[in-house]
Amino acid sequence: MGVTVTPASPADRDDVVALWREAGLTRPWNDPVADFDLALAGPASAVLAARAGGRLAGSVMVGFDGHRGWVYYLAVSLTQRGEGLGRALMQASERWLEQRGCPKIQLMVRGDNADARGFYAALGYDVQDVVTIGRRLGGKV
Template sequence: MGVSIRAATAADREATVGLWEAAGLTRPWNDPRADFDLALATLTSTVLLADDDDALIGSVMVGLDGHRGWVYYLATAPDRRGQGVGRTLMSAAEDWLKTLGSPKIQLMVRGDNAMARGFYAALGYELQEVVTLGKRLQAT
C-alpha cells in the first residue's frame, strides 16, 4: 500500500467533505465545511489526509483542547476499508497529539455503531466510564 499522510490545506476542503459524506459521517445539524475550516485555522487542530497516488482515501480531524486530544471525522474511502488506512490515520493522529504534549486521546462514537466500536477496541481504545451531556446553542 503506497499510502502517504499529510496535513490538509484549504484546497482539500471539498474533496475531504465529500469523503466524510461518502463515509456517512456528516449530519444535517453540523456544517462539515465550517468544521474543516476551523480545524485548519487553529494551531491546536488539523485535518490529516491519507493519499494513495494522489487520490484521497482517508482523513482524520484531530485537536487538543488544552487537556486532552480529540479525534473526529475518521473516514476511509468505502472501497479502501479493511486495508489499514484507518489504522494508519489513527497512528498519525496519536503522533500529532504526542508532539503537542497531549496526555490522552479521546473520541466519541455513536452507541449503535458496532463496527466503529470494534475498530477502536482493536486499536486499544477502551470504553470510558463517563456520560456525555450536551445542549444545542443554535437552532438546527
C-alpha cells in the first residue's frame, strides 16, 4: 500500500481541514481549524496524517483525557477509500493511545452514519449503552 502515518504538523492544517470537509465531517457549529490547532497545541492530543505517495490521503484526531482515549475526524480521501487507510489510521490511533497508558477508546458516530458504524464494527468496536449529553460553552449555539 505504501502508506505512512505520522503526526501532522501545522503546515498540514489546510490540507487536513480540506479533507475533513470533503469527507463531510465538519459542522457549522464546530471550527475545524481551531480544532486542528488545539489538537496540536498540547501533549494530550494529536492529528495523525496518512500519506500515500507523499500526498495526504487520510487523517484522524486522537486525544487522551486521562480516563479514556477519543478519536475524532477520521477521514480518508474519497479517491482512496477501500484501500485500508481507515484501518491504518485507527491502528495508529490505538498505538498512540496505548503509548500513553490509555485503557479504552471511545468515539462518537452520528446515528444515521451506517457506513461509519459498519467500519468500526468490522474493527471490533461495538455500540455502547451510553447517552452523550453536552452543552456548548462561550455563547456558541
